[in-house]
Amino acid sequence: MSDQHVYARWLDWGTRISLAVLIAAFLAYVFGLAPAALPLAEMPRFWTLPLERYLALSGAPTGWGWLPMLDKGEYQNLVGVALLGLVTVVCYLRVLPLLLARRERLQAAIVAAQVLVLLLAASGLLAGGH
């Protein structure tokens, strides 16, 4: 199987799982099955604010600070969002050994560089999150 087909298979499943998690979490959040940190009825006060002011008033976390708050509905949604953001990394990591096995060193270096860029973006270091 070519690296492109392997990538496609992993992408397919990764995206399906991510979207399923996001939709399930959203339905639980919006129908009140999961308690929200900020009541939904108060959201209109917050979603009009610039980001910095919203963060200051709501106490919402930045970076990966939402992970310890997974008992709250809105942060359960971020699991699906984060999975969407990780699908590409996983697919790239899956094809990397295939390229190395074929001694396609230049392509493998490109894939490795891309993974580093994506992980750097995801880490929160660039965005100032913690």
Place this chain on the structure above:
Amino acid sequence: MEAAALPWWIWPLALFAVTFLLGIVAVLAGVGGGVLFVPIVGGFFPFHLDFVRGAGLLLALSGALSAGPALLRGGLASLRLAMPLAVVGSITSIGGALLGLALPTSFVQTALGVTILAIAALMWQSKKSERPAGVRPDALGEALHMHGVYHDPASGRDVEWRVHRTTAAFFAFGGIGVLAGMFGLGAGWANVPVFNLLMGVPLKLSVGTSGFLLSVIDTSAAWIYINRGAVLPIIVAPSIIGVMLGAKIGARLLRVAPAATVRRIVIALLLVAGARALLKGLGWWN
């Protein structure tokens, strides 16, 4: 009636309805949902532009990720073509996202308006080349293995392709990444002309590979918005669900919908939304 006076659930419901329609139109017009979503929702919904851009990126990302497997399996997207360019685009999209979140909202809103109006003009003028002729492969493109053969199901033929002007393409995708990150737009409107007209890639492969490239570039920028806390599930989730359901309907209508009319509708939508963003940014229509 003031937007704040309405019950909270009106807005996600309206967002779902609007993104459902955008999903239909986007598929019929062959554009990503993000380029319509950000100016329309940013201009006519009460959400702050910071959250709309974060949602726009995730919307475009979801669409690109969902379409990717079929395009890659069918050979209508090329990993070899996209991967080197994606590295540059994703680095600059991070810079664009950081810049967009650092600049004053009025400036970003104004620049968004100008960009959307320019995209409308680009779509109006758009030239395409089904199979560009006279491609003289350059050394960089050859070194990066940017060549191959894809099977065109419409004609039943195998089409051999190569690229040229690879260095210029790296710069172009660098610029596209900045715009994608700064404004939360998917960048299919720019990717396709660069692949097709600049690099000489056949049109169908350009469209397919653009979708794959977008999934990588938007992922990088989306992480900046996620980590900065600019992703509100109450905006993101109904938008993604709406646009993906709409895209399914759009795909069914593709055979019967008049392409030229749909294209005109999209251009009109972009003109209205771009003008709204521009006037809002300048403080002339709040």
